[in-house]
Amino acid sequence: MTENCSRHKVFIYALSTCGWCKKTKELLKGLGVEFDFVDVDRLSGDEREKARNELKKHNPRGSFPTIVIDDGAKVIIGFQEEEVKEVLSG
Amino acid sequence: MSEEREEMLRRMEANAHENGYHLCPDKELLDTLIDGLVSNEKRYGYGACPCRIASGIKTYDSDIICPCEYRDADAAEFGMCYCALFVTTEVKEDPSKMKPVPERRPIEAQDAAMEALDGKVDGKEKSALPASSSDTIPIWRCTVCGYLAARETPPPICPICKVKADKFEPFGFGK
Numbered sequence: 001m002t003e004n005c006s007r008h009k010v011f012i013y014a015l016s017t018c019g020w021c022k023k024t025k026e027l028l029k030g031l032g033v034e035f036d037f038v039d040v041d042r043l044s045g046d047e048r049e050k051a052r053n054e055l056k057k058h059n060p061r062g063s064f065p066t067i068v069i070d071d072g073a074k075v076i077i078g079f080q081e082e083e084v085k086e087v088l089s090g
Numbered sequence: 091m092s093e094e095r096e097e098m099l100r101r102m103e104a105n106a107h108e109n110g111y112h113l114c115p116d117k118e119l120l121d122t123l124i125d126g127l128v129s130n131e132k133r134y135g136y137g138a139c140p141c142r143i144a145s146g147i148k149t150y151d152s153d154i155i156c157p158c159e160y161r162d163a164d165a166a167e168f169g170m171c172y173c174a175l176f177v178t179t180e181v182k183e184d185p186s187k188m189k190p191v192p193e194r195r196p197i198e199a200q201d202a203a204m205e206a207l208d209g210k211v212d213g214k215e216k217s218a219l220p221a222s223s224s225d226t227i228p229i230w231r232c233t234v235c236g237y238l239a240a241r242e243t244p245p246p247i248c249p250i251c252k253v254k255a256d257k258f259e260p261f262g263f264g265k
Contacts, residue, residue, distance in 0.1 A: 019174070029191075
């Protein structure tokens, strides 16, 4: 079954060094969920600020990882295994 | 394991031991966190928290240099620090208690650091934290040996005489 693959638009705000971000990416891969992500610590200047401002719209604390689903219809902050499975593998 | 990873692991192990904590029981996560600290030490010159965004300007990142200023408060409330590098004995014995810790660092601190990095702030020596949260810090006194600790919560064990947190009493506030 691959029908869950493209049902949602999934974007992750992450950091290249963050263990919980890595776990989150691996969880999504394991569930067969397609996603885009950005490692914000690898950006600089305007690019980084643009990403941070977008992130803060969905998560005012600006923490990582933050998963933005369907342009913000649903936002999951931190590695929330159960919630991710519930929302994305259904 | 590279020498710098081993050295970082040793340093953090010693710090955990001194403060009554344990290192992350999830071995894979621990490896990622140690790698992250080594990467940050290389690119910033100090081990900023791998799970937070750092600016590379030490004054602005000082609150998130591992072990971060938020560790003890998070360990007291959630049994582990924000990134889970340090956990309490309770969480070590039952790692299923590991749950995401909400970010305690004020967003203003992150914003100030990023603004400074982009050169939007003139005053270079501004504190990374809003004045309200760094004005005063509680002081705790060990009632057994007299050791004083300036931090949000009493240390889990006294680093000098090894008694537990409940032997500490408030001892006013420091700057």
